[in-house]
Amino acid sequence: MTGSGAPLEDNRLHGDPGIERTEIDHAPSAPTVASAMQRERAMTIFEKGAPGRRAFVAPELDVPVTGDLLPDRLRRTEPPRLPELSEPEIVRHYVRLSKRNFDLDSGFYPLGSCTMKHNPRLHERVAALPGHARLHPFQRPQRAQGALELMWNLERSLAEIAGLPHVSLQPSAGSHGELAGVLLTRAYHEDRGERRHKVLTPDTAHGTNPATVTMAGYEVVKVGTNPDGGVDVDDLRAKADADVACLMLTNPNTLGIFDANIEQIAAIVHQVGATLYYDGANLNAVMGVTRPGDMGFDIVHFNLHKTFTQPHGGGGPGSGPIAVSDRIEPYLPRPVIVRGEDGTFDLDEGSGSRAKSIGRLRGFQGNYGCFVRSYAYIRSLGAEGLKDASEVAVLNANYLLARLSRAGVAEYLPLAFGKLCMHEFVLSGAPMKKELGIRTLDLAKRLLDHGFHPPTIYFPLLVDEAVLIEPTETETRETLDAFADAVAEILREAADDPELARSAPYTTPVRRLDEAAAAKRPVIRQPL
């Protein structure tokens, strides 16, 4: 693209403020005419524009041209084939794309285990300060003291929340934090001269857990779930032996259930010399209420983009710092942020002082913008505020669960495990499929016509036709009521005519997608 970026923050450029999806009274039935957006063929920016069109014209060069700055072998022989567009075309292109998407800023987004909470605008203001936003990654530590201090303070805050004393901010996603944790486990065992080849994961685990284990070269061994939705302790005891390197656990788990046997589980794992790993995906349920370190965990990863407010769901950037116990500390990734006696900060790259380190996990120091927003969140809420956030997240989930337990819904979408939940809960759509002839997928698609993003569906795998709902603490009672009413309405409507849900959605820019074709024949190249 030629020229400067478009001023997207200009409110006049956004869509018609009169259209608010949450104000839809009744979801429309099958329309006979497709909307303009449905008829439009979505084009990439490379297919738009015309040769010679410009959004920005650079002033004439007022310094001497020198020909020897770049060696010939590094110079292009012909210019790159970039799109050529005017500024209004660019602005319209991206605003149009943003309207084709469903986002948290336009509606309820109860995607389970993803913690789609509101991202306070204050954080954006702080992250946009030039000292943060324009900081160059190659800036020497002596000239980036403020940034290092913020990171050092964030590490201390996360250590306090985890109940574990040492933190590395390097991992750039939850899965990256998991990989770091399993590599730390390997380094710990190898340093003790032990070779262990198995890692245990419960069958409720996030799919990234077994993927991480496999990537780190371990064998995945699944542990069963007891009737209450927690780890089957007898099965764990049978499978925990001297070959086990680690148990990866999410607590509360993806059923939204806090495993009350956690101390017993930790004892079994530690007895065989393995580490206990905390997947922080569901930390939003327990911030400031209980600490993974106090439960006996050795390694924790955080999802700053979930629990600590980052815009996410669009693919990043994320941030997955890890906190570890004293016995794991020698293996942490380097460099480590250190504070000298004079109060100045530095990056300890030293291979001597960190000889056992698993090394670098990424270039530079991590996704700094995420650090700024999460630090702003932690400091603006404070210890009490974080605890309140978790308590309201649990309250909201239980309120919505109670609303969905009323007659007309509960007989088709019963709670899969337990009676109460933590910050999220799992319903089973199996009776709905059997009695009404619509699947969980159809319910999810029909919810889009009501202006709601669907919850997570078909996960966790152990629940048939699963619906995993996480409302988060930032939603109002009115929104939760409207969502529950929409689910009840869809079920009522399906009793009369299941075809309505089976062919939904009707109001979105694209209708039902051919997911099988998308998986089998993905279009991943754009001819230029």
Next chain:
Amino acid sequence: MAEASYPEDLLYHPEHDWTKIADGVATFGITWYAQDALGEVVFFDPPEVGSSVTAGQSYAEVESVKAVSDVFAPLSGEIVEVNTALGDTPEAINDDPYGAGWMVKVSLSEESEQESLLDRAAYVASLT
């Protein structure tokens, strides 16, 4: 195949697999219930001809739009043929689970194992 069907001439494994035995060679596949639960199948990862399978153990993977799932062997033996057509048309597992959607043919090592499998009536009863 839109309607549930469970042919009378097959034997069934509780993990939703079927087998049909002829002259010591068994054909394996997954049942209507299994393909319906999986949703649209987008990929079949076949085992190699010549590898051995054990009753009750996974021998292949199917990937649907929802998840990747193991496929369990109803009987033990050695794989003598793999349905390579599923590489291009994995949807046959949904469209025709007992015909074009067959997965492997196995030369049985323990013919007596079939006594532990379910007939149509017992399998259908297990689904409710």
